Amino acid sequence: MSGQAPHPALMIPGPIEFDDAVLQAMSHYSESHVGAPFVATFGETLSLLRKLFQTTNPASQPFVISGSGTLGWDQVAANLTEPGEEALVLHTGYFGDSFADCFETYSVRATQLKAPIGDRPQLPEIEAALSEKKYAVVTVTHVDTSTGVLSELPDLARMVRRVSPDTLIVVDGVCSVGCEEIAFDEWDLDVVLTASQKAVGVPAGLSILMASGRAMEKFKARKTPPTSYFASWKNWLPIMQNYEAKKPSYFATPSPQLIHALHTSLAQILARPLATRFAEHKAASRKIKDAVQALGLRQLAEKPENQANGMTAIYLPDGLTPPEVLPNLLKKGVIFAGGLHKEIATKYVRFGHMGVSVTDPARNDVDKAVAALREALGEVGYKAP
Amino acid sequence: MSGQAPHPALMIPGPIEFDDAVLQAMSHYSESHVGAPFVATFGETLSLLRKLFQTTNPASQPFVISGSGTLGWDQVAANLTEPGEEALVLHTGYFGDSFADCFETYSVRATQLKAPIGDRPQLPEIEAALSEKKYAVVTVTHVDTSTGVLSELPDLARMVRRVSPDTLIVVDGVCSVGCEEIAFDEWDLDVVLTASQKAVGVPAGLSILMASGRAMEKFKARKTPPTSYFASWKNWLPIMQNYEAKKPSYFATPSPQLIHALHTSLAQILARPLATRFAEHKAASRKIKDAVQALGLRQLAEKPENQANGMTAIYLPDGLTPPEVLPNLLKKGVIFAGGLHKEIATKYVRFGHMGVSVTDPARNDVDKAVAALREALGEVGYKAP
Numbered sequence: 001m002s003g004q005a006p007h008p009a010l011m012i013p014g015p016i017e018f019d020d021a022v023l024q025a026m027s028h029y030s031e032s033h034v035g036a037p038f039v040a041t042f043g044e045t046l047s048l049l050r051k052l053f054q055t056t057n058p059a060s061q062p063f064v065i066s067g068s069g070t071l072g073w074d075q076v077a078a079n080l081t082e083p084g085e086e087a088l089v090l091h092t093g094y095f096g097d098s099f100a101d102c103f104e105t106y107s108v109r110a111t112q113l114k115a116p117i118g119d120r121p122q123l124p125e126i127e128a129a130l131s132e133k134k135y136a137v138v139t140v141t142h143v144d145t146s147t148g149v150l151s152e153l154p155d156l157a158r159m160v161r162r163v164s165p166d167t168l169i170v171v172d173g174v175c176s177v178g179c180e181e182i183a184f185d186e187w188d189l190d191v192v193l194t195a196s197q198k199a200v201g202v203p204a205g206l207s208i209l210m211a212s213g214r215a216m217e218k219f220k221a222r223k224t225p226p227t228s229y230f231a232s233w234k235n236w237l238p239i240m241q242n243y244e245a246k247k248p249s250y251f252a253t254p255s256p257q258l259i260h261a262l263h264t265s266l267a268q269i270l271a272r273p274l275a276t277r278f279a280e281h282k283a284a285s286r287k288i289k290d291a292v293q294a295l296g297l298r299q300l301a302e303k304p305e306n307q308a309n310g311m312t313a314i315y316l317p318d319g320l321t322p323p324e325v326l327p328n329l330l331k332k333g334v335i336f337a338g339g340l341h342k343e344i345a346t347k348y349v350r351f352g353h354m355g356v357s358v359t360d361p362a363r364n365d366v367d368k369a370v371a372a373l374r375e376a377l378g379e380v381g382y383k384a385p
Numbered sequence: 386m387s388g389q390a391p392h393p394a395l396m397i398p399g400p401i402e403f404d405d406a407v408l409q410a411m412s413h414y415s416e417s418h419v420g421a422p423f424v425a426t427f428g429e430t431l432s433l434l435r436k437l438f439q440t441t442n443p444a445s446q447p448f449v450i451s452g453s454g455t456l457g458w459d460q461v462a463a464n465l466t467e468p469g470e471e472a473l474v475l476h477t478g479y480f481g482d483s484f485a486d487c488f489e490t491y492s493v494r495a496t497q498l499k500a501p502i503g504d505r506p507q508l509p510e511i512e513a514a515l516s517e518k519k520y521a522v523v524t525v526t527h528v529d530t531s532t533g534v535l536s537e538l539p540d541l542a543r544m545v546r547r548v549s550p551d552t553l554i555v556v557d558g559v560c561s562v563g564c565e566e567i568a569f570d571e572w573d574l575d576v577v578l579t580a581s582q583k584a585v586g587v588p589a590g591l592s593i594l595m596a597s598g599r600a601m602e603k604f605k606a607r608k609t610p611p612t613s614y615f616a617s618w619k620n621w622l623p624i625m626q627n628y629e630a631k632k633p634s635y636f637a638t639p640s641p642q643l644i645h646a647l648h649t650s651l652a653q654i655l656a657r658p659l660a661t662r663f664a665e666h667k668a669a670s671r672k673i674k675d676a677v678q679a680l681g682l683r684q685l686a687e688k689p690e691n692q693a694n695g696m697t698a699i700y701l702p703d704g705l706t707p708p709e710v711l712p713n714l715l716k717k718g719v720i721f722a723g724g725l726h727k728e729i730a731t732k733y734v735r736f737g738h739m740g741v742s743v744t745d746p747a748r749n750d751v752d753k754a755v756a757a758l759r760e761a762l763g764e765v766g767y768k769a770p
Contacts (some may be wrong), residue, residue, distance in 0.1 A: 004414040015415050015641065026411040026642055029389040030400050032720055033589070066590045067452045067615060068637035074615040102614040197638060204418070205451045205590045205640035228613055229487040230452060230459040250725075252453035253582055255590035256400065257411055258640075335417055340635075 008330060009365045012337035013145045013175055013311040013352035014198035017365060019268065022202055025260040034248035038256050041263050046244040048266040049210065052177070052200075053192060054274070055184040059213025063233070063240055064206055064262070066255050069174040069195025071207035071231060073102040076137065076170050076191055078228035079219050080211075083107035085136040088129055088167075092120045093341050094146035095172060099139055106227050108136070117341060118300040120151050123159055130164045136218075137168045142176035142192075146340035148313035148350065149301045150180065157187045168215055174198060177208070178269065179281045179310035179354045190215040196258065199281075199310055199354040201265040205258045277359060278309075284358040284366050285309040288351065291370045295377065296385040300341075300348060310354040313339075317382045321346045328376035334369045393715060394750045397722035398530045398560055398696040398737035399583035402750060404653065407587055410645040419633035423641050426648050431629040433651040434595065437562070437585075438577060439659070440569040444598025448618070448625055449591055449647065451640050454559040454580025456592035456616060458487040461522065461555050461576055463613035464604050465596075468492035470521040473514055473552075475506045478726050479531035480557060484524055491612050493521070502726060503685040505536050508544055515549045521603075522553045527561035527577075531725040533698035533735065534686045535565065542572045553600055559583060562593070563654065564666040564695035564739045575600040581643065584666075584695055584739040586650040590643045662744060663694075669743040669751050670694040673736065676755045680762065681770040685726075685733060695739040698724075702767045706731045713761035719754045 003020045010017050031038040042064075049062040065071060081087060087103045089096050091114040100110035113121040113129055130138065138160055140151045157169050168190040173182060178199030182192060190212040197204035211219075219233055226232040235251045242249035269277060289307060292299060292314055300313040316325060322338035326349065329336055337352070339345035351373070357365035374384075388405045395402050416423040427449075434447040450456060466472060472488045474481050476499040485495035498506040498514055515523065523545055525536045542554050553575040558567060563584030567577060575597040582589035596604075604618055611617040620636045627634035654662060674692060677684060677699055685698040701710060707723035711734065714721050722737070724730035736758070742750035759769075 004412075007414045007416075010415045010417060012417055015418065015638065018415050023412040023414070023642075027389075027408040029392045029408070030395045030403050030588070031392075032395060032397055032722070033400065034722075035720060067456070068450075068639070070637035071452070071615045074613065077614065105610065105612065105614040105617065195638065197640075203415070203640055203642040204638045205643055225490065227490065228459065228615075229462065229490040230456045230613075230616065232490065252455035253400065253580065253589045254453070255582075255588055255643075257408075257588040258590055335420065337417070337419075 008333045008335050009357065009368060010335050011352050011357065011365060011369045012335055013350050015204055016198060016201065016352055016355045017357045018201060018203065019265065019356045019360070021268070022261050022265045025264040026203060026257050028257050028260045031256045033253050033256060034250055039243060039246055039248050042243045042254065042259050043246045045259055045263045045266060046240060048263070048270060049208065051270050052266060053182060053184040053210045054186070055210060057185050057213060059216065060184065061211045061216050061237070061240065063209040063211070063236055064259070065236060066205060066258070067207040068204065069193070069207060072193030072209050073099050074228050074231040075207065075209055075233070076193065077103050077106040077108055078226045078231045079233045080168055080191065080215055081106065081108040081136045082222060082224050083227065086111065086133060088113065088135040088138040090121045090126065090138065090140045090151065091115065092141050092147055092149040092151060093144035095141045095144050099172060117344060118147060118149060118302055118306065120149055120306055123155060126156065127159055127163050130160065130167065135164065135167050137170050139170040139172060141172045142180060143308040143310060145175040145311065147300045148308045148311050149306050150308040152305070153189070154187050157189060161188060168218060175308070175310060179278070180308070181278045184210055196262060200262070201269070201355040202258065202261045205255060206262060280359050281309045281354065284353050285312065288312050288353055288366065288370060294384065295374060310352065312351045312353070313348055314351060315348045317377065320380060320382065322349050324380055325349060325376055328379055329372050332372035332375060334372040393718045393720050394742065394753060395720050396737050396742065396750060396754045397720055398735050400589055401583060401586065401737055401740045402742045403586060403588065404650065404741045404745070406653070407646050407650045410649040411588060411642050413642050413645045416641045418638050418641060419635055424628060424631055424633050427628045427639065427644050428631045430644055430648045430651060431625060433648070433655060434593065436655050437651060438567060438569040438595045439571070440595060442570050442598060444601065445569065446596045446601050446622070446625065448594040448596070448621055449644065450621060451590060451643070452592040453589065454578070454592060457578030457594050458484050459613050459616040460592070460594055460618070461578065462488050462491040462493055463611045463616045464618045465553055465576065465600055466491065466493040466521045467607060467609050468612065471496065471518060473498065473520040473523040475511065475523065475525045475536065476500065477505045477526050477532055477534040477536060478529035480526045480529050484557060502729060503532060503534060503687055503691065505534055505691055508540060511541065512544055512548050515545065515552065520549065520552050522555050524555040524557060526557040527565060528693040528695060530560040530696065532685045533693045533696050534691050535693040537690070538574070539572045542574060546573060553603060560693070560695060564663070565693070566663045569595055581647060585647070586654070586740040587643065587646045590640060591647060665744050666694045666739065669738050670697065673697050673738055673751065673755060679769065680759060695737065697736045697738070698733055699736060700733045702762065705765060705767065707734050709765055710734060710761055713764055714757050717757035717760060719757040
């Protein structure tokens, strides 16, 4: 049972449904951003993030800054690359284009390696690209929210480290952190960036990022200053280090309420083994993907190894568009998202299955959403094969 | 009566105490950022901001972006100045230095006009500076949170327009919007930027900005692209225009909960005449400054015309430092802030009096804070003259 006002189940790939205790933390009474109680909460939150990312290396550095997930791209482009350097952007949908735009804004040349819709760039072509020239960073969207394509990280990271040891491996984990396995140390990643409103389970408004010791060394060895002010680690690094050491510190005012909500959600997530959480997301995803197949529908990500576990991007039956289906779903109390990949936006819908909708046995969100999809399609005349 | 858990009264110059209904809005159930209900709320919020800033000119453009108030500086430097241009920064404390740093980050040369601590640059010297070279922008901190110094805007704006008609007038209103009179159109301002957690009465996490038609023309006439990605109006302008027209639109995910809280607070503020609100802040400030004087204490801002109405920066009696006074205040249920101006940080405290602590007759925050200050000083042996 939820203490929230009655509302449709938000089954989009973020924002997701939030736990009552997390929403309650959003109403925390006002605190000083430099007072001992809030400094302790923020400090603990940063330490909890190390556990979420499975990093025990003290050189790893977490950042939590007010902003959207997009701010994570600025953090990378402004702090880890210098004007004139090169970035290799692995493209699995909308978010590759945007990350490339972000690099170009900071005078970093972005080369995109594009896969066909629903697929991801393959290791041999990535290796060939890395061998051609020196890239400061390679970026990969772990789960592309526009296509539901899951990238494979461990083999990719191993190959990059072998072929181009100095290239930083940057993971856009906005739609994966908290629902897909990420072993930051073991996989030898350099940056994983995310946002609060997806599988981390907290309302939007926080850019969350983990940087490796290697990334921080590259940052400290910059020849030119960071090219953003608000996203500058020169400004934020001492603040994050001080908060984690429980010392007050000021650059720009953080959001105590959002930090309390993040603290609450991380404590809930980490109260159980992460492996259990990931297995639950896999099981829910399997069930949904089986139901989609039984309905005779195709996913954008056709190959099973390309399929994300926290969302499913589903082609509508021929001739149907999201505006013909989504309002019917809403009448049944379920919200899906329309398409986002510009070439095919009118042909598919996106179904998010992350966080409490998957892990809270008291909720019935996933089954309700699957049933609603089946009924909504039936009502517009679609017959499953 | 407040529905919040018992807690000390937060009487610092931001974050401030929040109204129950605003905190309740922070717990709003999860909504899609592109769904009709939230789009309507965001759109109305943008329209309400026009009223708060007293602008009816349709060319004025509001922006609300997830971030700290500091992000407003990046918005100005990245969108309204181009590399190589010049900014004149009127300095009344800590925040002038920081804004100048921000400009330099974006390759804009910042010239600071510094006043002695507690004072503000005077019109004749500002006029002389503006006559010397061409400045793209002149920035003024309306109330400097580090010193409690209030700048005078109407005469300044008139003089700038006369001496250097193309120079954009940028007001840092982080500590003034919502408690000091700002007539955006009438005073012919170009940018007023603020944050949510001060007199706007909403938890931290939103950068709020109003730009004039003149500023938007300058932006549109840029020869080079904006030099930030997350703060780029190229990315945000269509989003803000669409939301205000109640059309869904996506660049980066906004925070529905913070926007609901902002909507709630603006509706409360605008339910009464703004003049009443400003008068109440003036009256509370007068009472506090009289009490400070009766205690035999000096303000950083000695001249009455330099004194902010939403905060008071108070020199401690000789030999006393904030760590000797603030814990005593906390025991009495009141939180003040220590000094922030680096040259004299150990010699003064800051007392914020904005928002519901001033306007809600059911609260007793101001009187309680004044009494606590008097008692706390008495307990460490200080005798008022």
